[in-house]
Amino acid sequence: MTRRRRPGARRRAPWAFLAPAIVLFLLFFALPIGYAIHLSLRTIEVQGLGLGSGARSEVWAGLSNYADALSDPELLDGALRVGVYGLIVVPVMLGLALLFALILDADRVRGRRFGRLVIFLPYAVPGVIAALLWGFLYLPSVSPLHHTLDALGLPEPDLLGGGALYAALANIAVWGGTGFNMIVIYTALRAIPADVHEAARLDGCSQLQIALRIKVPMVTPALVLTFFFSIIATLQVFSEPTTLRPLTNGISTTWSPLMKVYRDAFDTGDVHSAAATAVVIAVVTLALSFGFLRAAGARTRQEEAR
Template sequence: MPNPVAAEPATPPATEGVPSPRRRRRRALAPYLFSAPAMLLYLLFTVIPIGYALVTSFFAQRRVGGGPLGTRSTVFVWFDNYAGVLDDPRLIGGLGRLALYGIIAVPFTLGLALLFALLLDTPGVKLRRFGRTAIFLPYAVPGVVAALMWGFMYLAGTSPFSHVTRSLGWGDIPFLEPGGIYPSLANISIWGGTGFNMLIIYTALRGIPPQLIEAARLDGAGEVQIALRIKVPMVGPALILTSIFGLLGALQLYGEPLMLKPLTNTISTTWAPLMAIYQDAFVLDNLHDAAAASIVLAVGTALVSTAVLATVRIAMKRRLR
């Protein structure tokens, strides 16, 4: 009998393993479907309000018709609201107060965050997990609660610090007086923001290759030299990020002075730009000027942040050269 010829294995079709057009469409649409809820919320609570504020800022309420029978009507005024905002002494004074506040709050917050991150990254540190949690914990306290808590510790009648100074015959500490209001407000921000910035910098420190640090130790470098010459330069992007966060937080100051306002006469209803915007919008019912001031503050914040970021990048490029 003739030997049977072995059957060759069937060649798989060329389309096997290739997803169908329907499956390819599903894969292409999946990222958009997953991100749709976030994009919808962003559209509803960010894009649309910004657009509404921008449109509102070009209108104003004007009296149409003379005499007691005149009525108020909304008219298009071009850039008159912006000219009024830029000439408003409340905004100029508020920006000056924000500058003084930021000079204290931002450097101290970033400096303490960097110091704590370097200490926690030092070999042999005990209770590292407890230290991270203890430093980060104030960030979990809501800003309003933190401001009220510190406000009662600032009041002369309830302040434990003033109680100690009175016992020593030094009198009360002027936390809420004109000379002490800026450090008092900055202290609330420093207390609440140091832990968050520390965590960002500490995470960047943990990403430094350990071989690089070990090589520096073999060359005889101490921990201080390693921190200043290796760790700090290599966490430059994290420092830039935290600097931008600190700057944005300073320009958006609102909750802390609002909570301390009932406790002192030093803080007025227009002490910060956002407080003045709130007064115009919800107390004086002047939404058009408030919208213009909001746009001016937002554009100014973006410009300042961009300028700081560009300056830091130029400085880092020159240093690398």
């Protein structure tokens, strides 16, 4: 005889399966965010010379840390530098990813598996390792590029200073991120029905026309997704400039907003100001991401309505 389960047990079963994920989410995501917000609303009050056990105490600061962060010229300068960096990285990286995906999706291309592996392989290299590898290639004293140019009597560019520094940092990001974006776009291309390609060929379309007029419009959602990921990665740039900083004087400790957060928290010891700056960066990233996704969704609905 089959025993019937109680209605209460059936209602509790989904929560039992979700419990591990909920616990991990609360411990490693929600709790750190809540603690960062708590720290951002506090500050250290120093009495007298700041000596003794009761001379330094944590007090309520309200929104003063946020006001200081928003008016901090170092944070604004870092945001401007990241903006220039993003204007180089995002178009170049997505353009190369789309180009490689279209080439690999072409009918007469051989060695697709090897090509995907070679293009994707740099993404598997950790960002710090990639920055070190490229840093030694940029450094004049050890770079084979500089030795070759010197042997040929050609001028040696300073890739770790001035305006070339943006290109040097962007090159590391493009080298490491193109493969991931290419895989996303290539997967979307492979999902296009073969009948669409065949109909275009029967209409007399060339491979270039098929790519520009059929493939690119049909993988627009994948392009939007990769653009979204690239924007978030650009706003969170940290490992590349931090790794290259010992090699050049052109990168300060506040070159990017996240580097300023790290300096305030671990070098200066002002964790409350660092928490406020981190919350501001998170809110700006969330606002930009939400605004972009909403604009992309509105455009998609308009195209579907046509």
